[in-house]
């Protein structure tokens with residue numbers, strides 16, 4: 001059992017090493033006690049700003065000896081209560097670890113420190129003709145993205161962070177430094193510890209370096225928009241694009257309410273607040289033209305209107321900036337309200353039933369909840385906008401649970417990308433059988449026997465014996 005004393009003892013022992021890089025300021029601790037989700041803040045007792053793998057190893061050796069909880073912190077953009085220090089402890093902030101340590105342009109890979117953001121990495125890569133494609137909406141760090149198994153609008157073509165990580169440097173709970181993975185596209189050598197760490201949400205180790213796959217910036221890129229009178233036609237278009245294996249770059253659905261919020265927030269002229277699809281096409285000029293023609297024909301068949309496309313970089317950038325700003329557009333739609341995001345995912349063939357069902361659930365609940373989706377993956381979010389008050393949050397939770405239950409009944413998952421944190425722990429037994437949960441707990445105990453790494457997250461406590 002952690003005591004306040006053991007945390008204080010760890011802090012006293014860490015102070016000589018970290019000096020000013022160990023902060024006990026109330027505002028710094030509070031900032032590290034929450035992410036971008038709606039969960040109540042739990043501030044750690046101290047925050048350490050790490051700069052090297054050895055810093056992290058030293059901190060973990062000390063915290064493990066004192067049984068003091070440690071919460072890794074990237075940019076704090078996670079949405080499910082992942083960084084909240086619910087048992088107190090010490091937050092290890094990696095946002096100063098921003099180095100590009102190695103760039104192999106010929107092999108199209110690189111090694112970065114875990115605190116670099118994807119935006120900063122792409123600025124460093126731009127002149128090499130390369131880019132890193134995983135693009136969650138927040139300004140997340142690469143380490144945080146690995147820890148939450150993040151993805152974004154580019155996943156339909158390039159996969160999630162899981163498909164784009166080749167190897168990791170991880171500091172284990174006892175301070176040992178583990179290097180896993182090689183600079184190769186595949187390897188059949190033993191247990192895949194790299195991918196065990198992907199999605200572990202800071203509960204198995206702290207990632208300090210990441211070996212990433214990179215991609216060439218495509219020769220031609222075009223963006224297109226198409227609007228639909230009905231949500232069913234809009235979703236059906238997406239399903240058919242996927243079923244026809246069009247190598248789409250990105251494909252995002254915005255329902256009528258989300259479009260209304262975006263039109264107001266981004267001052268989008270010339271669009272109506274009706275279900276809308278944003279597309280991006282990539283490749284050689286001929287291939288792009290072919291993809292556009294195929295998708296336009298599919299949209300036509302499904303009563304799409306106003307199919308417009310452009311290869312102009314500025315127009316493309318404006319469109320995708322609008323898409324990445326949907327969360328803020330939602331918050332501006334109902335000032336003073338909190339946005340609680342759902343993150344269900346289903347197999348493509350179940351998408352129409354799922355999204356129309358979710359829309360029905362939303363209307364029945366009376367909650368304003370725009371729908372926006374990484375529709376090509378079967379993943380979509382509803383941003384439930386709730387006024388202050390626990391009763392309203394409860395109503396939103398009930399809607400979230402209804403949508404998740406629907407997704408699970410269609411063979412889907414409670415979270416396509418935001419992760420478990422605190423919010424989705426209750427759904428772990430619905431998605432994983434008792435044996436799988438037992439194996440997960442065994443792994444956790446083996447790697448972190450003192451349960452210091454982000455305790456209380458991801459894994460539900462075992463059911464009491466009958």
Ligand SMILES: Cc1cc2nc3c(=O)[nH]c(=O)nc-3n(C[C@H](O)[C@H](O)[C@H](O)COP(=O)(O)OP(=O)(O)OC[C@H]3O[C@@H](n4cnc5c(N)ncnc54)[C@H](O)[C@@H]3O)c2cc1C
Nearest residue numbers: 074075076077078137138140141143144147150151202207
């Ligand atoms: C507006 C908005 C849009 C978003 N859109 C998307 C989206 O499209 N797709 C998506 O996947 N997510 C999205 N998110 C959620 C969020 O951006 C991701 O979960 C992101 O991967 C979190 O990264 P972070 O650096 O902020 O991590 P943090 O929030 O700091 O941490 C997240 C978790 O990872 C752990 N952690 C952090 N760094 C490390 C490390 N180096 N080693 C081990 N554990 C670590 C933490 O302990 C915590 O459990 C969005 C969030 C916002 C606010």
